[in-house]
Amino acid sequence: MKRAFSLLALALVAVVATGAWYLHGKQPRRDGELPLAGLQGPVSVRYDARGVPHLDAGSEADLYRALGYVHAQDRLFQMEILRRLARGELAEVLGPALVDTDRLFRSLRLGEHADAYVGRTPHEGPAWAALEAYLDGVNQYQASRPAPLEFDLLGIPKRPFRAEDTFSVVGYTAYSFAAAFRTEPVLTYVRDRLGADYLAIFDLAWQPAGALAPSLADGDWRMLGALADLSGRAVADQGLPQFEGSNAWVIAGRRTASGKPLLAGDPHIRFSVPATWYEAHLRAPGFELYGHYQALNPFASLGFNRSFGWSLTMFQNDDIDLIAERVNPDNPEQVRYHGQWVDLERHETLIAVKGAPAVPLTLRRSPHGPLVNDALGATGDQRPIALWWTFLESPNPLLEAFYRLGRADTLDKARDAARLIHAPGLNVVWANAAGDIGWWAAARLPRRPAGVDPTFILDGDSPAADKDGFQPFEANPQEENPARGYIVSANAQPAGPQPIPGYYNLPDRGRRLAERLADPALKGDLDASRTLQLDSGSAYGPRLLAPLLQDLRAATADRPDEAALVQRLAAWDGDYRVDDPVPTLFTQFLYQLADGALRDELGDAFFDALLATRALDAALPRLAADPDSPWWDDRRSPARETRRDIVRGAWQASLAHLRATGGDDPASWTWGRAHTLTHGHPLGRQAPLDRLLNVGPFAMPGTHETPNNQSSPLGPAPWAVSYGPSTRRLIDFADPAHSLGINPVGQSGAPFDAHYADQAADYAAGRYRPQLLDEAEIAAEAPRQLRLVPAP
Incomplete structure (x- = not known):
């Protein structure tokens, strides 16, 4: 028996050792020396405490080849799954359940468009050379290192990445903006x-x-x-990033404590593991940039250095x-x-x-x-x-735009780079150390026939569907060095002489930010901007409730305990704090109100679709304020219902649901219990992979359309946060080397790596970490380095 136990123990040790050896081989290399073909000289890669690589190369070609290599070792599966999604090839590795998704993306023609775009684009110039070097680095990593864990689980064969894949993923990014x-x-x-x-x-x-x-x-x-x-x-079902909104603002030096411009940005994107952005700090003679990169794209979508920087928000113009x-x-x-x-x-x-x-x-x-x-x-x-989609109908040199934006140290250069962004429409919010601030709504805006509203499906047999070219870039909304001393971009309809068709967010979020930035008592520094980014309040809830309070009081007049809850709603300031039950009560009531008023007319399919649109956000306050709206009548009953009837029914349904899911004591209905964030891996939708690959849950403050825009689909409690700030960045150009940022999960996409989820708790708690530029500080924080050297 002793011999049997000994053999069993040895077998278990062997299994554990084999598993550890297997997983160790999947981890990124962050020190030592590795050969890389095509390099002209060695490239130093130092990883800081967050796992952000700081690359130092003797030429741009070496820099981008090395970036491709280190990006792939952290994010190869993300690159693979995104190119397959964009080109309609997921069912090949995930099975029949993904056929519908592949049909959709094949019908969008993203792969065909990418193939044609690469075929007609001149393969010359520094941007193209950088793309080729980057993809060569990705492919050298894939060919020389063990496949990621997910490749083994799914049986994904290795195949080279091409420029066509990069442009397909660009197309997916554009599609993810489309409402x-x-x-x-x-x-x-x-x-x-x-x-x-x-x-x-x-x-x-x-x-x-x-x-x-x-x-x-x-x-x-x-x-x-x-x-x-x-x-x-x-x-949504694939656990992949989808762009949903964003905040960005810039404050001129005359209104900051340091006397230099301050840039803040937090693009709102669907949460996933790994996160959307890959951070990397690049240096070569004549070039330096700390950037946030997307999979298979060598040019930073967000970036800064000592001289300038920019952030992005969705323009949300209607380009479809x-x-x-x-x-x-x-x-x-x-x-x-x-x-x-x-x-x-x-x-x-x-x-x-x-x-x-x-x-x-x-x-x-x-x-x-x-x-x-x-x-x-x-x-x-x-x-x-x-x-009809601008993305498919315009030249759209998007990669060239961001190659130039990463080198745009003047307003003129930044403006010329923004001019090359055709689709998706983006707000470029920009600042430099010289004191300039600017914003350009960057998009090619189609000229539609007068009076045509593209919010509706158009008739193909009518001139309403025709386009007469595009507006010139100069006609787009934009500002440079405004007299008020700050610029805010938060996805609302931009001001201008003519409204631009689009699927804009309500002005509440942008108005809240602008009111605080306009306050002459505001101390324009990193701490003040951090407070703004983490603001979990909104005027939306109190505004929507105001015309309904009389009906709510009538519905609870004979029940003192419920009347007390209505009084708490009436006194609520609109802040979604994790320890407060009032946001939970309001959000459940909001859903029940929408369900009681709208579902009977729309039917299940269109009602569910409306819940996922920004049109609902604007519609519900107008509905609440109109007691004569025809929506209040329930078509499923012979009687004619009023607003008071629907409000009463929504209130009772809300209480019944919250008691069933959260207990009888309303004090237990806190927002942090009902509103949580779990970062989902594409394979984490089934046990036991969910426990191994997903990260969370975390109790989250904020909600849809608060500055800390931690959003979930409107529905019955509890609410799983689906999207929010995909990074938070704060850069004071008096000291850009000590800017602040945070990744929602971690830099690495390799399961069990030290940087797979090492920032998730800080992100949920509203903490930031430094974004380093100074070589001495980087070396002190990262004593080990990876050296990529020319292959013999």
């Missing part, structure tokens, strides 16, 4: 099926000239509901039109365009599926663009819906 797939079908349904009175809460005109002729049939509406659902699930084509009744392969029947282009392809036969897919294109309802498979008698 049209969720918003336009819902609002068109309201207009065409419910009528003008129902559009009032969305602040939209009836616009009969834009109405579809003939109107969509029941099958078309079901198809559009399914398309809206798929467009949301295709990204959904267009309903009219089919020739005598030939289903033709649609009407400019008074003529024209043939649809057809392309047959196959979706490879792991463990199952390949799925055939027919992709079609009209003169307006690809038919996106091909993503749903067989369409039968459904009306074809074409996609």
